[in-house]
Amino acid sequence: MAITAWKSLANTKRQSTLDAIPEKWRIQEPIPSASELRDVTGPYIQKFLNPREIEITELDAYAIAEKTTTGEWTAVEVTEAFCHRAALAHQLVNCLHEIFFDAAIEDAKRLDAYFADHKKPLGPLHGLPISLKDQFHVKGVETTMGYVGWIGTFQGLKDDPRSRVFESELVRELRNLGAVLYCKTSVPSTLMCGETVNNIITYTNNPKNRLLACGGSSGGEGALIALKGSPGGFGTDIGGSVRIPAVFNGLFGIRPSAGRIPYEGAANSMDGQNTILSVIGPLAGTARSLQLLFKAVLGQQPWLYDPLVHEIPWRGEIEQETRALVEQSAKDPSKLAFAIMKHDGIVKPHPPIARALDMVEKTLEQLGHKVIEWTPPSHKTGVELANAAYNFDGGADVQYHFGISGEQPAPQLLVASGLPQKSASDIARVNVAKREYQKLYMEYWNSTSELTGTGRPVDAVICPAAPHAAVIPTQYTHVGYTSVINVLDYSSVVIPVTTVDKNVDLNVPREYLGELDEQSYKNYDADVYDGAPAGVQMFGRRLQEEKMLVLAEYVGSAVSSR
Amino acid sequence: MAITAWKSLANTKRQSTLDAIPEKWRIQEPIPSASELRDVTGPYIQKFLNPREIEITELDAYAIAEKTTTGEWTAVEVTEAFCHRAALAHQLVNCLHEIFFDAAIEDAKRLDAYFADHKKPLGPLHGLPISLKDQFHVKGVETTMGYVGWIGTFQGLKDDPRSRVFESELVRELRNLGAVLYCKTSVPSTLMCGETVNNIITYTNNPKNRLLACGGSSGGEGALIALKGSPGGFGTDIGGSVRIPAVFNGLFGIRPSAGRIPYEGAANSMDGQNTILSVIGPLAGTARSLQLLFKAVLGQQPWLYDPLVHEIPWRGEIEQETRALVEQSAKDPSKLAFAIMKHDGIVKPHPPIARALDMVEKTLEQLGHKVIEWTPPSHKTGVELANAAYNFDGGADVQYHFGISGEQPAPQLLVASGLPQKSASDIARVNVAKREYQKLYMEYWNSTSELTGTGRPVDAVICPAAPHAAVIPTQYTHVGYTSVINVLDYSSVVIPVTTVDKNVDLNVPREYLGELDEQSYKNYDADVYDGAPAGVQMFGRRLQEEKMLVLAEYVGSAVSSR
Structure with a gap:
């Protein structure tokens, strides 16, 4: 009933x-099924x-x-x-x-x-x-x-x-x-x-x-x-x-x-x-x-009007500085430096995403920019902190809202149920650990000024946004590529790069980083993914939205024009 | 042992x-006792x-x-x-x-x-x-x-x-x-x-x-x-x-x-x-x-270097704008408007603080500024939110640190002991209530633009920093004047105004706002407080430190030169 x-x-x-x-x-006409017409x-x-x-x-x-x-x-x-x-x-x-x-x-x-x-x-x-x-x-x-x-x-x-x-x-x-x-x-x-x-x-x-x-x-x-x-x-x-x-x-x-x-x-x-x-x-x-x-x-x-918004207007000076760096870099590409992280040590991306990353890396290098390898503090720690925060209430909030109607949640939702609530001291420990992680990551970022040749740390870091292109339903197993950025509170833009090509993005055997990586890679099916968009994530430091938006325009257009 | x-x-x-x-x-010489020489x-x-x-x-x-x-x-x-x-x-x-x-x-x-x-x-x-x-x-x-x-x-x-x-x-x-x-x-x-x-x-x-x-x-x-x-x-x-x-x-x-x-x-x-x-x-x-x-x-x-610091440099433009308002107000005092809150509805200040507030009010009015009455959303709500946050862990952290040595805390410390920890859902409810309170207060602040004559809401609000001058030991019972500002996350400066004068700040009978007010007022002892500094608090909106520091200089010097 x-x-x-x-x-x-x-x-x-x-x-x-x-x-x-x-x-x-x-x-009015019958819509073809997905297998008849994907796009x-x-x-x-x-x-x-x-x-x-x-x-x-x-x-x-x-x-x-x-x-x-x-x-x-x-x-x-x-x-x-x-x-x-x-x-x-x-x-x-x-x-x-x-x-x-x-x-x-x-x-x-x-x-x-x-x-x-x-x-x-x-x-x-x-x-x-x-x-x-x-x-x-x-x-x-x-x-x-x-x-x-x-x-x-x-x-x-x-x-x-x-x-x-x-x-x-x-x-x-x-x-x-x-x-x-x-x-x-x-x-x-x-x-x-x-x-x-x-x-x-x-x-x-x-x-x-x-x-x-x-x-x-x-x-x-x-x-x-x-x-x-x-x-x-x-x-x-x-x-x-x-x-x-x-x-x-x-x-x-x-x-x-x-x-x-x-x-x-x-x-x-x-x-x-x-x-x-x-x-x-x-x-x-x-x-x-x-x-x-x-x-x-x-x-x-x-x-x-919102007590949680900081009084930081659109900073035209940061926009202009970044545009100037972009313009100068046409003549002197050493003005801008990037980092690339091909995987997070937990799950390597599927072939189409690996190819998208390579495309961005090559494009930036061909433009003459220095692209360093990003070897940050453990992303596993970041993932654990994110998961801890998402599960503080043991599912109480979502259970309550499903309970209003008694509806059955879809299996993808992974709704926690009956887990204990975390205590104030538990939460405080996570908050301290999160701050320490942010500090460690910040120090790593600062340290790259030794490697870029610009005199500054890297301007932006490129990495996957997910291990896969638009995912096969029920097969999204690792959101760490995005959730770690939320832990860090960094500004991050995703940039479209290419689409999956089953003739190029082949399912070749490789070694695994671990169980999650194996599971993710075994889910890769070039035929099914064919035609799906594949892009990357580019992130900057905290509150660097003006800079990241200008760089997204630059990198996005450079990649798409190749 | x-x-x-x-x-x-x-x-x-x-x-x-x-x-x-x-x-x-x-x-080398014996230091006189406090009763022999207070100052x-x-x-x-x-x-x-x-x-x-x-x-x-x-x-x-x-x-x-x-x-x-x-x-x-x-x-x-x-x-x-x-x-x-x-x-x-x-x-x-x-x-x-x-x-x-x-x-x-x-x-x-x-x-x-x-x-x-x-x-x-x-x-x-x-x-x-x-x-x-x-x-x-x-x-x-x-x-x-x-x-x-x-x-x-x-x-x-x-x-x-x-x-x-x-x-x-x-x-x-x-x-x-x-x-x-x-x-x-x-x-x-x-x-x-x-x-x-x-x-x-x-x-x-x-x-x-x-x-x-x-x-x-x-x-x-x-x-x-x-x-x-x-x-x-x-x-x-x-x-x-x-x-x-x-x-x-x-x-x-x-x-x-x-x-x-x-x-x-x-x-x-x-x-x-x-x-x-x-x-x-x-x-x-x-x-x-x-x-x-x-x-x-x-x-x-x-x-x-600190992941919790916002990228907001010292904003010289806000400092200059505020200095310009201050300078213009020498000719046209309608350029700056203040509000005053004589008490928070919970505890009225002792006579020396009431006098300090009056001194500031009169000074500003004599300078020609509009000083409106501040009738904000309930400070009682703000106090309750602050106390809730301070007590989330039921005293676990401080008990732990006292416990390392087994020392006996001083009675003033009011250390909670054996209280239950708040749960994630409890804490989330406080966070939501706090944000709603901040929003309500913000709307009230915005609404004062109708009253100031400057076309803007009030520039700063003056109120007590505590109900009393430098307090008699063990008699600090109401920290709400300061703690509500922490709930709001406002920028707030205290300004010295005067010192207690037992011949002026008389202990005259008055009606009480409630039990806490009665207790506080009964603790007022003009003889003991004589000579203690008495000042006020002046607060601005969130992240308005540049403005508040310039205004503190202005108000502080205006008050002290009268």
Whole structure:
């Protein structure tokens, strides 16, 4: 009986999301199965769009904002095009939790009227559609965060006056900036998963290869943006949840250090665990679009509205310094130095990721940069610290939220149950160990100034974002490549590099670092992975977002132009 | 037997500190009792100094650095003068845990040689003696933090290789800056106390009125600087531990927001509790000296050496903007607006503090500034959050450290014992409640832009730092005036205003806010408090140290010139 009740609730919610798609935008023809047609981006989704819609939706956020903030394109036309394409995307890969196209078009009309009246845009994101992970509260719609028990509630609370009225701080700022909000994207319930699965939307597939995962927890964002149903959106990251879906979908995505983008008023998992804070970061098709979004939010002075945001405005001087280094390095490449870590000593990457790393390394070396080998303090220690923090409450928070409806969690979610809560002294010990690890890593970073030839430590470090390309469902076993960065609180960007090629990325036997490495490598199947995006992670020190965004643009464009 | 052992250990340590004072600097005459002579600052301590020593030690840190960084005065002469005066101070009020004058004079010689060689100072603190609270590790000496069990160990660990070798990050930076380190000052064991008492130094008295407490936990700093045995030093503050001793001793002191001054490698109590982080801040006789010390440390780029420090250099633009507001306000005082909170709704201040607040209010109003009434969200909530965080581990950490020697804690220390540890979920709930409180307070702050006439919210808020002047021993019952600021993570400076005058600050009957207020007021004894320093606290938003330091200089000098 109980099972029927939650299933029925989930089914109704799923149907109501589909019902929010206008009749005219529904796909009438049968959608080929994933084995018939892996990739539904590009030509497949374009079939359902007119040329003007394709023209609009295939520009990046940066280029769209250039047109919408100058009045060249109207907010309404752009919004309608993205609503249409997002509707198609959802029908292809189940990437949306909430659809509010009507409200978006009303907002777009107001923006057009504003432009007509004032002859200037409302803000730097005027008329730009922005998608949001389903942790952000937006008036008029729900936030379920993938929990059946949250349907019809506010974060699980019945009859809460904030329901469908309250907006998260970032949402308020995006509206101030002129962005148009039109949909919220799918997440795995708990948010602690590298795939996107829940009982409401079921499963979000990777649009480049629907046999594979879109990543998680900001998986709906990754899938939607890859299908160009959104030019950019905001996800959250406590262990890789922005970077994993970005890299799995061939996108750029940034995990900023804590304290830059306002989390205030967003729903979260295990809220109040403050050893490793979840952070918000944008995902988009280009690095310059990430910069646009990141810089725009900082322009709203979020530190006046979110007590956890540091008063650090967009530092144009760091941006300019970095751009100058990039420009100078065309003549004198010794101005910039990188490090590369081919594996973390725990799990070596699959062949496509190893190849992507080699491509980046060769590109940088061909450009003349010094690329040193990164031999940092043990990443195993970092992984253990991350896992300790994620498990402080022994699963109490997520068990509680699953328990509201009595729903059955998907097997990927690895939900802890009945484990003891850690005590204050236990947590304090982890906090001290984490700080000591951060200090050790910092000292290692400082020590590289002896090796770079620039007189400074390395400017950025390149490593895998995951051991594999967009993963085969249920086979994500090692999130350490991303989670260690959360322990360090470093600024990290993922950069798309290539796609898996089954004819190149061969499954050749090799020795294993250990059991986890063996398991991971045995899961590599070149045929299934074929066509999946493969990228890398590039990280900088804490609070180095301006620098990392400029370098991501440089490295990304250098790699893609080879 | 066991009691004898720890007492004997403590006595030996106490004696060894006294023995480190050169024979020539020992006070031979009997020191009058506190009831015979309350105030040992000024004429009394001067008796033991020659005119040149008095000339040197009675300048503020800023003025001394002007002379030592230009070569006008040698580091050795200045260091010797302060060593002498610190030795006297310790004999008068028990304010030192560690004395290392010989090492200091050696360091000073090296600095003088450096200046002679390079014709320039090593750094902005060249030749300036700086005292340190006994949480900072300095090579060659111990850190006991008031625990008998730490004698002969490294933070309680026997045979630890760091013992007498390791230096805290701030110590390293101070040496880089050219500061001369020569003594470490007394603290209450546990650090969680507004008085300074432990089994090693016994009790540190207030030098302005030895019947009273010097404050805590940076109490030795407060007492030493008040006696001008140090021109400035560094304390730490998790609930008021910089501000309380500063205000009790008629000094300036700043509690910066977390993440500005490096705590890395300093000993601490309940290390790893990260809901409310202890922070480091300087104490000194003038606001400009605080600025000098604060700015100098930031010049060392501590964010490259302490993973918890934010990359926020000294922001000259905020300093200049604030100075411009101050200068403009001479002509147009509507440029700056203040708020005043006469009491927190829990405990009203004693008459001398109420008078100090009135003096500041009148001064600001006479200067033409708008001073609005501060009616913030409940401070009771803030106090409860602070107390919750301080008690997460149920006393486990401090019990452990007392247990090493088996010593008996002083009654003021209110050491929890046998209380249950809080669980991860309990702690998470407090973290969420704290963030919500910070957000509420932030919104209230923002809302004052409607009232100030400057177009901005208030620039700073003035309130008590404690309900009383330098407190009568064992009568500190309400630390809420300072601890709420730690919950909010605001930048806060204390400003000396006046001294208690038993003929003015009369004990007149009044109504009580509640039991705690009644208890506090009944403890007011004008005769005993007579002569004690009475000051106020002035706080700004989070990370507004540059602004608060400039405003402290302005308000402090305005008040003292009336």
